[in-house]
Amino acid sequence: MALGGLKAAIVSVITALPLVLLWPPIIYLIFSAVGFGAVALVALMVALVAGLLSLSLPSIVAPDGWRAPGMGALLGVASLIFSLSLTRPDPSHPKPDHLFYAMNAMTGNAVWASGDERPDEWTSQYLGRDVERLKLIEYLPGRAETYLSGQAPNVSLPAPKLSILGEEQQEGARILRLRARSMRNAPLMSLVLEPGVVVETAAINGKEVDLRNNPSGDKGGQPWRLSYYALPPEGIDLTLQVKKLGPVNIYVTDQSYGLPEVPGADYKPRPPNLMPSNRLPFSDQSLVNKMFTF
DSSP: OOHHHHHHHHHHHHHHHHHHHHHHHHHHHHHHHHGGGGHHHHHHHHHHHHHHHHTTHHHHSOTTOSHHHHHHHHHHHHHHHHHHHHOOOBTTBOEEEOOEEEEETTTOOEEEEEOSSSOOTTTHHHHOSSOEEEEOTTTSTTOOOEEEEEEOOOOOOOOOEEEEEEEEEETTEEEEEEEEEOTTOOSEEEEEEOTTOOEEEEEETTEEOOOTTSOOTTSTTOOOEEEEESOOTTOEEEEEEESOSSOOEEEEEEEEESOOOOTTOOOOOOOTTEEEOSSSTTTTEEEEEEEEEO
């Protein structure tokens, strides 16, 4: 390579360094926040960066062809394979795992459940040996996901309460005035109506709920769902106008952070090379579900 060509190659490498150094942390943060669901977005971003870097290639490639860049690419792939083979979770880079506790207050049944592909060294002590991947309809009404699950003890967590304050009928619909409370001061609560019940209007503490983006019973069979965060100790007042004159089943689930203490059990704490999942719902939470009919 001529001296002028060498200078051009050095300048190209120096000007490309900021992009090469800044882009990997951005991609890492995207994966940390969104998980592998963002693979398509990350691939697009890498393609854009590769396109920008390709503008420097004519200054770097030797006149005799692509031998040097080809060797560099092979070295990069080999380095990637080598680094992946040595990657292991440690306290500085913990691996996420997933576990939650769910109880049906009507039957008294309870499960430990995980959205992981398989139990790990920590979750296996909860899930036990007889692990099955199931839809937990009894514990998570209206949800279609499957979870690894194992039988759990009933730790007598108080069930949520839903009481009726009044009702009236008009033009083929019922207006239900309800009060929902968590008897254990859980900060999150979800209410799910049985499939097929159409909610025409809804209000929380007198404030109307925008239903335009909230699936109802007439849209693909999806049940109507309401999730409330930072639930106050006194609960919330909920007014629903439902297009049904007969009884309506409402499933109420409250969620609290942290797994319950099981008397007499000796579960080991999560090791430092593992951490609660930030991608899957209900991670390290305790859920109690109960059905009410009005």
